[in-house]
């Protein structure tokens with residue numbers, strides 16, 4: 001990874017959505033920085049195996065594990081963190097990157113699709129934060145914190161929205177406020193939480209974005225290009241290692257209006 005040098009040696013980072021896109025590049029960046037990683041398994045087993053191989057290739061010296069986790073179901077999230085604890089892994093950092101973004105014409109968005117997006121993106125962020133924090137509560141305090149959580153939110157919850165992603169935009173707005181609420185509560189246990197709000201990133205998530213929306217959105221980016229997921233990984237590692245950052249959502253959107 002070009003740019004900053006990070007040192008995650010001797011730590012474990014749990015990454016949801018870590019088998020693809022932004023989550024996978026975060027996992028590889030943590031590994032390159034010497035950190036061990038646990039990713040939530042993809043629903044496609046071959047994708048999980050490929051991700052683990054990529055992480056190990058990034059740094060053969062670190063450990064990389066995967067466990068199943070359906071982020072919108074509390075029993076699954078709870079089992080995920082229980083399995084990690086049973087493996088005697090101390091969770092130092094969590095990057096919650098799992099999310100979905102179906103792009104559907106506004107009047108074609110059904111209640112079922114709306115509910116699925118809220119369940120994965122909004123409820124998932126709550127459940128992962130809750131169970132990550134419950135796990136981190138028994139960590140010793142290192143510096144100011146027992147552990148740090150980074151939610152991958154979106155500028156779609158702030159200043160970039162479109163009727164085709166109304167459900168997604170609402171779920172991400174929920175994420176952005178939730179960071180603030182959770183930060184106040186988790187500070188009681190010396191657990192840090194912040195949010196990284198990416199703009200437009202070249203990942204599979206945007207596969208269904210209608211061409212006219214892609215064109216309209218691209219024209220608004222001051223840097224005149226979309227970001228690569230590796231650039232979000234660099235932002236994520238910065239945010240996890242920045243001192244005195246608490247309850248903030250930082251937009252990484254290349255400048256946008």
Ligand SMILES: NC(=O)c1ccc[n+]([C@@H]2O[C@H](COP(=O)([O-])OP(=O)(O)OC[C@H]3O[C@@H](n4cnc5c(N)ncnc54)[C@H](OP(=O)(O)O)[C@@H]3O)[C@@H](O)[C@H]2O)c1
Pocket residue numbers: 016017018019020021022023040041042043044047069070071072096097098099100101120152153154155156197198199200201202203204205206
């Ligand atoms: N790409 C962008 O332009 C962009 C912009 C702003 C914010 N974001 C946010 O960045 C995050 C990562 O997105 P990405 O671009 O990296 O997309 P991606 O490549 O599609 O990755 C999404 C990941 O989330 C996982 N996932 C989806 N639903 C899940 C569920 N219910 N339980 C557990 N895991 C689930 C997927 O697992 P499977 O392999 O099983 O499907 C996949 O690994 C998302 O929260 C997204 O909203 C992305």
